[in-house]
Amino acid sequence: MGQIDWMQRPPSPIQEIEMPVLVAKKIRLLVKRDDLLHPQVSGNKWRKLKYNFLEAQSLGFQKVVTYGGAFSNHLAAVAAAGKYLGFDTFGIIRGEAHYPLNPTLQFAASCGMQFYFIPRATYRTIDRLAFAQQTFPFPFYFLPEGGTNALALQGCEEIISEVAIQLTPQLPDYYCLSVGTGGTMAGVVKGLRNKAKVIGFAALKGDFLHREVQTLLGEAAFGNWEIALDYHFGGYAKFQAELIEFINSMQRNYQLPLDPVYTGKTLFGILDYVKKDYFIPESTILMIHTGGLQGIAGFNQRFGNIID
């Protein structure tokens, strides 16, 4: 299981969520289950890595270097993709090494990824590419943290063409998704060309993400998007009991697995917007499930098996 063929893959399924509040507000909620795209390269990682690995292959690279935090979904996905596609992978990790390694890094190591740990303060200040070039004296394909670059946006744009094939003639009025670096959102906004509204739910605290997405979009005049800033639950990877209860109830009642860092917060925010009558009645929302489920094992290990 788990081989990778970027070009031959059925579309990820679309799941309808039927909840009393949605019926009452006359809203149709669909979830594009990109978490099911691949067992280990799932969610937005599949979308973001596709054209990057194809590029690395066509340029003849055999090694890939990237960055990430110790629980990073991106690192886990790069390690798995590297294993299946025959690349040596190297992860420059934010923070000191802790042994035994957490489940994310154990998984990445089992895929053959080699780690280089650097202190958080250094991580924040270095020029990432230059540091990687100094550290690794061999040719490599470079992937930034979170995998966000122009080729990642191209992969994320494909979500829109895929949804069009699946849902025409009843296309969504709103697309909702989680925002970390902004790459996935920028790709979705580009792919939509103003044909529907995009709402990003910030996984990080602060109002800088609007600028990040705008920068990624460049000069393109796409106006139909915004970022909801109030659903980070205290900040990146922070949580409250209400969020965990919500995540467990979605799994229990709707068979929808969510992660506590990105997708759980996003769906919580979407439903809060529904309750607050943000969406026009009779409209359809499509939430893009960006994956991240590999992070649950490490989360449960740290906080005591609170996610079912």
Ligand SMILES: Cc1ncc(COP(=O)(O)O)c(C=O)c1O
């Ligand atoms: C599961 C998951 N969802 C959403 C995001 C946010 O994507 P982006 O960084 O492209 O904004 C990330 C990573 O950052 C992620 O791992």
